[in-house]
Amino acid sequence: MGEKILMKGNEALAEAAILAGCRHFFGYPITPQTELAAYMAKRMPKLGGTFLQAESEVAAINMVLGAASAGVRTMTSSSSPGVSLKSEGVSYLAGSDLPCLIINVQRGGPGLGGIQPSQADYWQATKALGHGDFQIFVFAPSTVQEMVDLVNQAFDLADEYRMPAMILADGMLGQMMEPVEIPEVSELKLKDKPWATNGHKNSREHNIINSLYMQPEDLEQTIRDRFARYDDAKAKHQVFESYLTEDADIVVVAYGASSRISRSAVEQARELGIKAGLFRPITLWPFPNDELYKLAGSAKKFLAVEMSMGQMVDDVRLAVNGRKPVEFFGRTGGVIPTPAEVLEQIKKLAGGDR
Amino acid sequence: MAVVFEKPHALTNVPTHYCPGCTHGIVHRLVAQVLDELGVEGRTVGVAPVGCAVFAYNYFNCDMIQSPHGRAPAVATGVKRALPESVVFTYQGDGDLAAIGTAETVHAAARGENITIIFINNAIYGMTGGQMAPTSLPGQVTQTSPYGRDVKTQGHPIRVCEMLSSLDGVALAQRCSVDTVKNVNATKQAIKKAFQYQIEGKGCTIVEVLSTCPTNWGLEPNEALDWLRENMMPYYPLGVYKDAAEEENNG
Numbered sequence: 001m002g003e004k005i006l007m008k009g010n011e012a013l014a015e016a017a018i019l020a021g022c023r024h025f026f027g028y029p030i031t032p033q034t035e036l037a038a039y040m041a042k043r044m045p046k047l048g049g050t051f052l053q054a055e056s057e058v059a060a061i062n063m064v065l066g067a068a069s070a071g072v073r074t075m076t077s078s079s080s081p082g083v084s085l086k087s088e089g090v091s092y093l094a095g096s097d098l099p100c101l102i103i104n105v106q107r108g109g110p111g112l113g114g115i116q117p118s119q120a121d122y123w124q125a126t127k128a129l130g131h132g133d134f135q136i137f138v139f140a141p142s143t144v145q146e147m148v149d150l151v152n153q154a155f156d157l158a159d160e161y162r163m164p165a166m167i168l169a170d171g172m173l174g175q176m177m178e179p180v181e182i183p184e185v186s187e188l189k190l191k192d193k194p195w196a197t198n199g200h201k202n203s204r205e206h207n208i209i210n211s212l213y214m215q216p217e218d219l220e221q222t223i224r225d226r227f228a229r230y231d232d233a234k235a236k237h238q239v240f241e242s243y244l245t246e247d248a249d250i251v252v253v254a255y256g257a258s259s260r261i262s263r264s265a266v267e268q269a270r271e272l273g274i275k276a277g278l279f280r281p282i283t284l285w286p287f288p289n290d291e292l293y294k295l296a297g298s299a300k301k302f303l304a305v306e307m308s309m310g311q312m313v314d315d316v317r318l319a320v321n322g323r324k325p326v327e328f329f330g331r332t333g334g335v336i337p338t339p340a341e342v343l344e345q346i347k348k349l350a351g352g353d354r
Numbered sequence: 355m356a357v358v359f360e361k362p363h364a365l366t367n368v369p370t371h372y373c374p375g376c377t378h379g380i381v382h383r384l385v386a387q388v389l390d391e392l393g394v395e396g397r398t399v400g401v402a403p404v405g406c407a408v409f410a411y412n413y414f415n416c417d418m419i420q421s422p423h424g425r426a427p428a429v430a431t432g433v434k435r436a437l438p439e440s441v442v443f444t445y446q447g448d449g450d451l452a453a454i455g456t457a458e459t460v461h462a463a464a465r466g467e468n469i470t471i472i473f474i475n476n477a478i479y480g481m482t483g484g485q486m487a488p489t490s491l492p493g494q495v496t497q498t499s500p501y502g503r504d505v506k507t508q509g510h511p512i513r514v515c516e517m518l519s520s521l522d523g524v525a526l527a528q529r530c531s532v533d534t535v536k537n538v539n540a541t542k543q544a545i546k547k548a549f550q551y552q553i554e555g556k557g558c559t560i561v562e563v564l565s566t567c568p569t570n571w572g573l574e575p576n577e578a579l580d581w582l583r584e585n586m587m588p589y590y591p592l593g594v595y596k597d598a599a600e601e602e603n604n605g
């Protein structure tokens with residue numbers, strides 16, 4: 001077992017990536033993910049790795065594309081406006097079946113928005129991080145420890161499914177300090193990548209990394225094959241946490257920073273005798289539909305809480321599929337909801353039953 | 355019988371899609387010959403652009419990556435940083451390199467990224483059907499400059515080698531042409547030097563090749579070569595704009 005140390009979320013993400021075997025980081029400065037890049041800049045040269053401050057997020061993600069093609073574990077990190085710039089590259093990575101890790105420490109948008117925490121990039125991350133039919137893995141940690149644990153999983157699943165993976169954090173998680181246990185990694189078992197363009201050494205046919213198909217039928221088949229892998233991922237990798245949901249009448253659904261706030265509100269509601277629970281999606285793609293659908297059998301009402309005008313709530317409604325009412329509460333633009341505000345909403349929903 | 359010419363091993367055995375008289379094919383052969391002569395095909399990774407050369411990934415026998423439009427130098431950077439022992443080249447048109455990918459080009463050059471950039475300057479967007487390129491000449495008629503490129507509103511052409519030669523990270527910046535046998539041979543020597551410098555870790559190397567696009571210029575292949583000599587060469591003089599080794603020797 002490793003020892004517990006106090007770490008900032010952004011730095012924990014960086015250290016976890018290093019532990020997962022990532023030695024090639026490409027980024028461009030932006031608040032509030034700055035400490036992550038700074039940490040990499042310090043550590044990578046000592047490990048014989050690459051820290052490269054690119055000329056833009058566009059360049060950074062394409063460097064990731066190159067390094068991923070070469071078969072190494074590679075990553076980039078940014079915050080909302082920068083992630084928008086990466087979208088072209090993410091689409092090409094997905095279309096070329098390349099694994100990598102992208103970190104978004106979200107801030108308020110649209111436009112330059114603000115630099116305070118936000119969850120307004122949920123749609124971008126889960127529905128439209130670039131043009132074309134594709135998905136990426138999206139993980140939503142809610143503690144610094146979970147950031148560490150999910151980085152490794154994200155790299156593993158990215159390699160296994162040959163897909164980009166994203167950690168969708170926010171400025172609050174990135175900036176907060178918490179004790180974490182850094183796991184000791186004795187030996188990394190990395191998946192073979194026989195498809196990599198790392199030089200054929202005159203011992204195999206040339207490998208090609210490509211997303212272009214001139215025959216529509218070929219492109220369609222490639223996409224269908226990719227979606228078959230997505231189905232497999234959906235069946236095996238819906239990750240969530242349920243807290244006091246078993247007998248809950250009101251289930252709050254929240255991820256990341258807003259799940260921490262919601263948890264306090266749920267506990268306070270319980271003290272008032274309201275049967276409230278928290279359902280926390282940990283994978284946002286694949287979204288934990290199956291468990292939410294089950295919960296819709298026992299719970300009476302759902303309340304999605306987000307730091308946005310309501311984005312994840314769409315997925316909650318799809319999962320619940322009309323069986324129970326799904327309400328929404330959110331603050332946006334970098335304003336963090338308080339437990340008291342969420343409690344108010346829970347009380348309102350419970351009102352009729354009490 | 356003595357063999358006087360063979361298809362280079364570094365070229366695959368498939369017909370290319372290039373138009374008759376297009377000089378893309380000649381430059382492909384030269385790059386492949388250099389890979390053969392240096393014996394580096396097995397550790398080479400090529401990066402194909404978006405443009406007429408997009409299918410270069412099917413034509414070169416080394417490992418190949420198809421890059422987003424203009425991003426080839428960034429993609430090549432990622433490969434080279436991951437595999438410092440590899441030989442990495444990009445093959446890019448003028449729209450790819452000097453319009454949408456200007457930032458990626460300039461910064462790869464400024465960083466002295468140990469890669470080789472093969473730059474096909476045909477003064478037009480070939481693949482999309484003949485629009486104005488950043489290298490289209492003043493007065494040149496294209497689909498998007500139907501009255502001739504008006505430098506007052508459409509700006510001036512970019513001389514890429516001259517521009518990049520001011521950067522310390524550049525080890526070789528040379529402009530060539532493949533309009534005559536003599537120039538074809540000189541181009542091959544330049545490409546070979548570029549790869550050699552890369553292997554020696556000297557920095558970023560770029561070889562610009564003045565090329566024809568008979569299809570979108572609306573000319574016969576021979577006329578296209580004449581047009582290149584009469585119009586492109588005066589604006590884009592052939593020559594070595596930067597050579598780190600010569601500077602070392604002179605300094």
Ligand SMILES: Cc1ncc(C[n+]2csc(CCOP(=O)(O)OP(=O)(O)O)c2C)c(N)n1
Binds near residue numbers: 447449478479
């Ligand atoms: C992001 C993006 N914008 C535009 C295009 C369309 N497009 C394809 S090739 C090309 C221009 C290619 O011209 P050039 O680089 O000069 O190469 P050539 O075809 O002349 O060899 C353009 C604009 C694209 N594929 N992607």
Ligand code: SF4
Binds near residue numbers: 481568569
């Ligand atoms: S369109 Fe022009 S550049 Fe493209 S293959 Fe034809 S001649 Fe060559």
